[in-house]
Amino acid sequence: MIASETGSGAIPMIKLKINIKIKAWPRLGRSEAAQGYFLVAPPFLYALLLLAAPLAAIVLFSFWTQDYLTLDTTLTLKNYREALSDPLYGELLLRSLVISLAVTAATVLTAFPIAYFISFSVPPSRKSMWIFLITIPFWSSYLMRVFLWKVILGYNGVLNTTLTGLGIIDEPLSFILYNANAVVITLAHAYAPFAILPIYVALEKIDRSLLEASRDLGESRVMTFLRVTLPLAMPGVVAAVLIVFIPTIGDYVTPRLVGGPNGLMIANMIQTQFLKLNNAPMGAALAVLAMAMVTAVSLVFLFLNRRYLKGQK
Amino acid sequence: MKSLRLYAILYLIFLYAPIALLPIFAFNDGTVIAFPLKGFTLEWFKELLTIPALHAAVLNSLIIAVSSALIATCLGICAARAGTRFAFPGKKGILGLIMLPLVLPEIIVAVSLLVVLLQLGLPLGSWTVVLGHVLMCTPFSIAILNSAFQSLDVSLEEAAIDLGETRWSSFRLITLPLVMPGIISSLLIAFTISLDEFIIAFFLTGTNPTLPVYIWGQLRFPQKIPVIMALGTILVLASVILLAIAEYFRRRGVARTGQADAGGFL
Incomplete structure (x- = not known):
């Protein structure tokens, strides 16, 4: 039940987004900046998701600790203290x-x-x-x-x-x-x-x-x-x-x-x-x-x- | 200037010395890699044909390299065209991020991807290697394609649009054929990089090793080394051939758009 409800709720949302896009594009399409953004978007998103996000993740990870297989997600400087001492x-x-x-x-x-x-x-x-x-x-x-x-x-x-x-x-x-x-x-x-x-x-x-x-x-x-x-x-x-x-x-x-x-x-x-x-x-x-x-x-x-x-x- | 020329020749010898050894020992009839040579043999090359694990690794590497080359070149076309043709705020930062893997140590890229993939609970496999390789290859594609797009005369495209072509058809009919040599050369370079890449594949490969990961595993066994030398000879030969083709297309592209040849990749 819950699944079908959220499902039906999501579809109009998507439709709305598409409508906005279709209406917005011809106007934006003329501007040089918009064309540039549109073209650079695929490689940029790729780098954002698979480079910037993982790099941020590894910084976050370095403040966690791990004991064999259990990962402790409390933020701590323990690793850095150990690395430097x-x-x-x-x-x-x-x-x-x-x-x-x-x-x-x-x-x-x-x-x-x-x-x-x-x-x-x-x-x-x-x-x-x-x-x-x-x-x-x-x-x-x-x-x-x-x-x-x-x-x-x-x-x-x-x-x-x-x-x-x-x-x-x-x-x-x-x-x-x-x-x-x-x-x-x-x-x-x-x-x-x-x-x-x-x-x-x-x-x-x-x-x-x-x-x-x-x-x-x-x-x-x-x-x-x-x-x-x-x-x-x-x-x-x-x-x-x-x-x-x-x-x-x-x-x-x-x-x-x-x-x-x-x-x-x-x-x-x-x-x-x-x-x-x-x-x-x-x-x-x-x-x-x-x-x-x-x-x-x-x-x-x-x-x-x-x-x-x-x-x- | 004479001494400079002598230095340049010595430097070239330094650059080529390791590679020159490959064929020498690949055809040497002895398991120890040292002078003096024992005699000529083709046995190590024949042995290559009898290792199923090697064949699986080659196939795996080829699939990964072709996929990475195609995706990286598509992304490269987008970025190079956006970078050379349009001005938009934040362009430097955006392109800087995309080009970052060029200077980032590969191990950093590898472990950061590994951490994220494991945290998301995604299984490692060939596709995860492709994800990493695309990241590494895209900057090289962009560097090659940038010069292809830069040399393009914008007025050609504008003329096509004035004469009634749409934006897309003018791109397809005018721009694409002119940058095609750049695209082919980018595909070949990305393919070569992916085929040779070790660290990312080492961290992100699942149960099926790529060719470099397979070679890495074999380097521990001294008796396998002549076979690896034979394999290396074939790999280097393949790289040189691919590179020569890429260089041919790059030069043709340069000639087609009528600019002076500045020489070289990167």
Whole structure:
């Protein structure tokens, strides 16, 4: 009975909504903003429901607690207290941050000369071929690439067996063996195109006559680079830094495969909390902390570079 | 400039070194992945044909990748058209949210979706992986389609409307054919991303693993590694072919709308 009543009540409601829509559309249809909203609605709603809402949920979740299978929904800071007081979590968070920063520095510093080379030395007709060459490795399976680095850097890996075979070293190189260095090398490889492309785009935008003017006015090549090219390329460098730094903190595969016990990162702990220890709220708290850390560092970085970003956007 | 060129070549070697090893060991007649090589064999490729679990994973991955590519490209068309053609308040924020997965660590996307799905009591399965993959692929689709829509001359569409076409038919007859290369390239890229994606699939897949999840499970067994190398060779080859086709269509699209080629995806 109740079901049929609510059912009959709901139908006129829907009809009413449809009527309003039909009447409203022709008028709204003319306005540019309405057309824009209408078009952007499907992807926006999708992102709202499956990205924004879950992200909000995970923040809420981090204030709950779980004891095996029972979930306690009273809001508490217990997870955060534990995460910040337990040295294991603290160490993992700090190490993730340090590794991410090292990866970012290594990737961006090695990428800049490549972007510079493609933008300034390669003839225009061959530029897109170079960009294509650089992006190809990035599109091959990420899992396979990380695994191949394990094959290269490992104890019985290609690098060590080759070097021992040639008699150059007696025992495997220890500084790249299942530790944080191996993680940095592997991630620097994985994120290379992410760093090269934004810098390349920024360099391409530079008006070449500015460089000529600088040389004509007596600046040396090096000073022209430092005072004209580099400041103008900074927006690209900043974008490259952020696009490498933010995702690396959450990398799971690389630390797990090449990191060894001392190269594990926060994502490995988040996964353990969620899938093995059945302590999703603790995992959520760690995820929130990692994101907060990344956001804070990114904002400081943006603030420090604000003078290069003026007039952009 | 000479030293810069040398550096660029060394950098390319660094970029390609891991991938170059794949075929070398896929055809190597030895279970240990190390030099010196033992001899040529096709055995690892033959073994691929005899693993039913692998075939199920491939099929599952293909279904997920095709669905994700189609949905992501449809959403991408909407967002790219809205973003390039219309001005509306809050546009930056809305598009920013849609593009967010591009910089968000994948594990964050994965666990947040997992929490919500489990709380709602929904069963995990291929469809939950599709939900996550669409989220990851849409920003890439938008990036590709943006350049396709941006290069479009608005006056072509206006001319069609002035000549009596409706808004929809002018979109179908004028705009769509012009951006078609972009759409195809977006489909291929989204397909490739979904096929390779591991973390989201790892968290959200139910009992049927996708191909990367299957590979992940096999990496623990040293004796399986030559077979994985053979599989990897095929995957990389497939990715390169798909990418080359996508690049061909992207260039054709660029040529069709008559702009200078700025090069590259992303």
